[in-house]
Amino acid sequence: MELSPDKPLAGVLAPLFALRGENDLGIGDVGALREFVEWSARHGYRVVQILPVNETGNDNSPYNAISSVALDPPTIELTPAALPDLTAEDLDAELRAVDLGKVHTGPVNYPLVKLLKRNLLERAYARFAAGSLKKSDKRARAFRAFRKEEAAWIESYAFFRTLMEINGGSERWDQWPIEQQSQVKAETWLAGQKAAERKRLTERMRFFVYVQWIAWTQWRALREFASAQQVALMGDIPFGVSFFSADVWSAPELFDHKWCGGAPPERVFKADPFTTKWGQNWGIPLYPWAVHRAENFAWWRQRVGKVRAIFHLFRIDHILGFFRIYSFPWRPEFNDEFLPLTDEEAMLRTAGELPRFRPFPDDSGEHQKANHDLGEEILKALVEVCGDFRLVGEDLGQVPEYVRPCLTKLLIAGFKIPIWEDQPDGQMIPGADYDALGVTTYATHDFEPLRATWEGWMARIAAAEFGGPESWPDRDRAWYEVRRLAGWAGFAVPEIIPYTDEVRERLLAALLATKSWIAITMITDLFASLQRFNLPGAVSDSNWSERLPQRVAALDHDPDLGPKIMRLDELVRASGRW
Numbered sequence: 290m291e292l293s294p295d296k297p298l299a300g301v302l303a304p305l306f307a308l309r310g311e312n313d314l315g316i317g318d319v320g321a322l323r324e325f326v327e328w329s330a331r332h333g334y335r336v337v338q339i340l341p342v343n344e345t346g347n348d349n350s351p352y353n354a355i356s357s358v359a360l361d362p363p364t365i366e367l368t369p370a371a372l373p374d375l376t377a378e379d380l381d382a383e384l385r386a387v388d389l390g391k392v393h394t395g396p397v398n399y400p401l402v403k404l405l406k407r408n409l410l411e412r413a414y415a416r417f418a419a420g421s422l423k424k425s426d427k428r429a430r431a432f433r434a435f436r437k438e439e440a441a442w443i444e445s446y447a448f449f450r451t452l453m454e455i456n457g458g459s460e461r462w463d464q465w466p467i468e469q470q471s472q473v474k475a476e477t478w479l480a481g482q483k484a485a486e487r488k489r490l491t492e493r494m495r496f497f498v499y500v501q502w503i504a505w506t507q508w509r510a511l512r513e514f515a516s517a518q519q520v521a522l523m524g525d526i527p528f529g530v531s532f533f534s535a536d537v538w539s540a541p542e543l544f545d546h547k548w549c550g551g552a553p554p555e556r557v558f559k560a561d562p563f564t565t566k567w568g569q570n571w572g573i574p575l576y577p578w579a580v581h582r583a584e585n586f587a588w589w590r591q592r593v594g595k596v597r598a599i600f601h602l603f604r605i606d607h608i609l610g611f612f613r614i615y616s617f618p619w620r621p622e623f624n625d626e627f628l629p630l631t632d633e634e635a636m637l638r639t640a641g642e643l644p645r646f647r648p649f650p651d652d653s654g655e656h657q658k659a660n661h662d663l664g665e666e667i668l669k670a671l672v673e674v675c676g677d678f679r680l681v682g683e684d685l686g687q688v689p690e691y692v693r694p695c696l697t698k699l700l701i702a703g704f705k706i707p708i709w710e711d712q713p714d715g716q717m718i719p720g721a722d723y724d725a726l727g728v729t730t731y732a733t734h735d736f737e738p739l740r741a742t743w744e745g746w747m748a749r750i751a752a753a754e755f756g757g758p759e760s761w762p763d764r765d766r767a768w769y770e771v772r773r774l775a776g777w778a779g780f781a782v783p784e785i786i787p788y789t790d791e792v793r794e795r796l797l798a799a800l801l802a803t804k805s806w807i808a809i810t811m812i813t814d815l816f817a818s819l820q821r822f823n824l825p826g827a828v829s830d831s832n833w834s835e836r837l838p839q840r841v842a843a844l845d846h847d848p849d850l851g852p853k854i855m856r857l858d859e860l861v862r863a864s865g866r867w
Contacts, residue, residue, distance in 0.1 A: 300336025320366035374413035396834035449535035524600035529573025545575035608682035612664035720803030801864035
C-alpha cells in the first residue's frame with residue numbers, strides 16, 4: 290500500500306480491546322478489527338491506529354509486554370470459521386461454562402476472558418495435535434515451517450511461557466526457582482529432568498508455538514484485508530519491554546538491570562501524586578547501546594521487522610528514548626517508599642543517584658550532540674528495516690530541539706498535539722503551518738477525551754461565580770485555555786458554552802484542516818464520549834479495560850451516533866482527506 294505525505298489521510302485511533310465484534314468473547318480481537326477496518330473505509334478513514342498487541346503480563350498493560358515479538362493470545366479470533374481446529378461444539382461447551390453476562394457487558398474482565406480464550410485454544414490444539422500433526426498434512430507442514438522461520442525468538446519465548454505456567458502463571462522470573470531464572474540456567478535444569486517430564490514440558494512448549502502460529506496467521510491475513518480496503522493499519526511499538534519478559538530472561542546482556550525508563554514530571558497528568566512529584570516510572574529496563582551496536586542492533590531490527598509484517602506503518606511510543614530517556618534508579622514497586630522522600634533522603638537509598646536523563650541530560654552542546662548522534666544511529670537502522678514513511682515517532686513531552694529535525698531528515702513523521710504546539714507569544718501554531726510530514730491528534734490513549742477537557746474548563750469557570758477571589762486565577766486560566774483552543778479552530782467562546790455537536794464538529798474540522806499528512810481522532814472524540822482508556826501512573830483494573838458500548842456493526846444504526854457519523858463523513862470529504 291503506497292503511503293506518502295503527498296496524500297493526506299484521515300485516521301481513527303481505537304484500542305483493540307475496546308472494540309465489540311459480532312463474535313465477541315469479551316475483548317476486541319482480529320475479527321472485531323476486521324469489522325472496524327470495513328467501517329473506517331466506508332467513512333473515509335484511511336488509517337486505523339491501535340495500541341500495541343504484543344502479549345501482556347498480569348497487569349494487562351499493552352505497554353508492558355512480556356515479549357517483544359509474541360502476539361497477545363486474546364487478540365485471536367476464536368470461531369470455527371476463523372480457526373479450523375475449533376468446532377462449534379467446543380465453542381458451545383466453553384460458553385456454557387461461563388457467565389455470558391460478564392463476558393458481553395461492561396469493561397474487559399481479563400481473568401475471565403483470558404481463561405475462556407485459553408481453554409478454547411487448548412481444545413483447538415488438542416485436535417490439531419491428534420489430527421494434522423499425526424497425519425503430517427498441509428496444516429502440520431505450515432506449522433513446522435512457521436516454527437523454523439521464527440526460531441530466532443519463538444523457542445525461547447515458548448520455553449519462558451512454559452516456565453510461567455509451572456510457576457503459577459507469573460512472569461516474575463526473579464521469583465522462580467533459582468535454576469530457572471535465566472534461559473541458560475533453565476536449559477541445564479531441563480536437561481536434568483526425567484525423560485517423561487522433559488517430554489511433557491516439550492509438548493507444552495509446542496502448544497505455545499501453536500498459539501503464536503495461529504495469531505501470526507490471522508494478523509497477516511488481516512493486514513492483507515486492510516490493504517484491499519485501502520486502509521493502512523498503524524501499529525504501536527513501545528520503546529521498552531517489561532523487565533519480566535522472555536527477552537530479558539533469555540538475553541539479559543541486552544538490558545540494563547539497574548535503571549528503569551520513564552518520563553519526567555508532567556504538568557498535564559496531575560491525578561497521581563508520584564507522577565506529579567517524580568514522574569512516571571514505567572519499570573522498563575534500559576538498553577546498553579554499546580552491546581546492541583556490536584550486534585548491529587539485531588534485537589531492534591527483529592522487533593521492527595515483525596511489526597512491519599502485520600502493520601503498514603507504526604508509531605514508536607516515546608521515540609525520544611532513543612536519544613535520551615528519563616530514568617529511575619529504583620523499580621516501580623518501591624515508588625510508594627520514595628514518594629514522601631526529599632532528594633537527599635532518596636539519594637541515601639540509591640548510592641547518590643536521583644531520577645535523571647540518560648545517557649546524558651541536554652545540559653551542554655557536547656551532551657546534546659552525543660544524544661542526537663545516538664538517536665540518529667539507531668533510527669537509521671530501523672528505517673532500513675521498515676522503509677520510508679513507515680515510522681511515526683511519538684515525540685511528545687520535553688522534546689529537545691534536535692529531535693524533530695533528525696526525524697524529518699530520516700523521513701519519520703512526528704506527532705503534534707495542537708495545544709502543545711506554541712508560538713513564542715504563547716499562541717497555538719496555526720494548523721496550516723504544520724509540517725506535512727506529521728501526525729496530528731488532539732489526544733493519545735493517555736489523555737482524557739476532548740469533551741471531558743472542555744467540560745472541565747467550563748466547570749472551573751462556573752465554579753468561580755460562587756467562589757471567592759482565590760478561585761479567580763483558576764477561572765482565568767480555564768478561560769485562557771478554552772478560548773485559545775477555540776480560536777485555533779476558528780470560533781469564539783464569549784460565554785460558557787456546553788460541549789455541543791457544533792463545538793465538536795468545529796474542533797474536528799480544524800484538526801482535519803491542518804497541513805499534517807495524517808489527522809487522527811481518538812474514537813471517543815469522534816462520538817463525544819467521556820470514556821477514558823488509561824490514566825498514566827495508575828495501576829488498576831479500570832485501566833486498559835473500557836469498551837465501546839456498541840458493536841461495530843451497530844454504530845451506523847445507533848439513533849444517536851448515526852446522525853453524528855453522517856456529519857463526520859461530510860467533514861472528512863470537505864477536508865480533502867477522503
